[in-house]
Amino acid sequence: MADVKHFDPDTALDLAMRVFWRQGAAATGIQDIVDATGLNRSSLYATFGGKQQLYRAALDRYARDRSRTLLGPLEEDGRGLPAVHAFFERLVETRCTGEFARWGCMVSNAHAGGENGDPEVRAVLDRQHRRLRSALHAALVSAQRQRQLADGADPETAAEILALLAHGVNLRSRAGADAAALRATAAAAVDAVARPV
Amino acid sequence: MADVKHFDPDTALDLAMRVFWRQGAAATGIQDIVDATGLNRSSLYATFGGKQQLYRAALDRYARDRSRTLLGPLEEDGRGLPAVHAFFERLVETRCTGEFARWGCMVSNAHAGGENGDPEVRAVLDRQHRRLRSALHAALVSAQRQRQLADGADPETAAEILALLAHGVNLRSRAGADAAALRATAAAAVDAVARPV
């Protein structure tokens, strides 16, 4: 009965996540994880099971973190259109600072990379996309109820457009994009879909 | 004076491109290229120089092909807004058929993957994005000149929004997306940005 680890699995997962985030799953070796966490191979395998399972755990952790800080407020904000605007401002703000500016969004990266070959990874990706889409949809329906949308506007279509746009914003290579310009673009897009033909 | 290759470098590059497209650069081994092309390692290295240079050549070839069939018509179509609509219909159409449906767009994949660490790769990506953006911009300016846009519409912003949207459409993991729904979404987006506040 000496099942006390010499490290904190939670911090280790956090460090591992950062490596996968920066390099992608394919380009990351176990050695990189060992170097980053300071853990031993044995401990890694005993705790997380292997590279692929560790990547899954890291991606899941990232997705939940990101959902909490980005989607949570949108889901709880009942103001309608202003809530959507606030969401995109948060998105662009975080997108252009710190690790996001350098590495893009780990979920969006996984969407485009070979990582999505794994069904379990794909499940996380789908979950995240559905949650984004439905949060936007709910906010837009709320906006419609508060008469903030032009007559004939379709919350369904608008949510889909904005969800795709959010993915475009998240692309890694557009890291150098001007934050102010991106903010203006996103705001204009929200206004555009709110006042359709 | 026996500098006659026993194979066609062009077909070989095409086959290699398909492998890189499907698997990404990091997940593709030289062996995969050997299997796909039927060539020998020696011939590969003598002709293309190495893995990274081969990937660059493949990406460049893909980008040019795709530009020709997708962006070319947009650049030559002077109808304005209908040209933009036609572009997105072409985009969604190809996006939902054949290899594109299975593997996404090689350029968009590279945007999100570790591939864009290479400056030369990034150059190809930037070139492609600029061309997309400026083709959309030109078409929207033309639309404005033909009074197809609402007063106060900004072709600059609209082009940026639509370029981001195009990237979102191209994401690999959204492969199973319903073509008709995607078409409708894209069309609605074009109409939305054409008739702003």
Add this chain to the structure above:
DNA sequence: AGTATCTTGGAACAACCGTTCCAGGATAGC
């Protein structure tokens, strides 16, 4: 203190990575 149980460090594994090398085959000019 003794023992059982888990964790840790580090070596070792086979398989594969991108790349290089060289002998032998194929071709073109003489």
Add this chain to the structure above:
DNA sequence: GCTATCCTGGAACGGTTGTTCCAAGATACT
């Protein structure tokens, strides 16, 4: 038919991949 030149096949390179194994260390209970 000979020779010079390039191309091809395949072995081989050192390094790295993800994973496994085991002895040694650390802890908690009796």
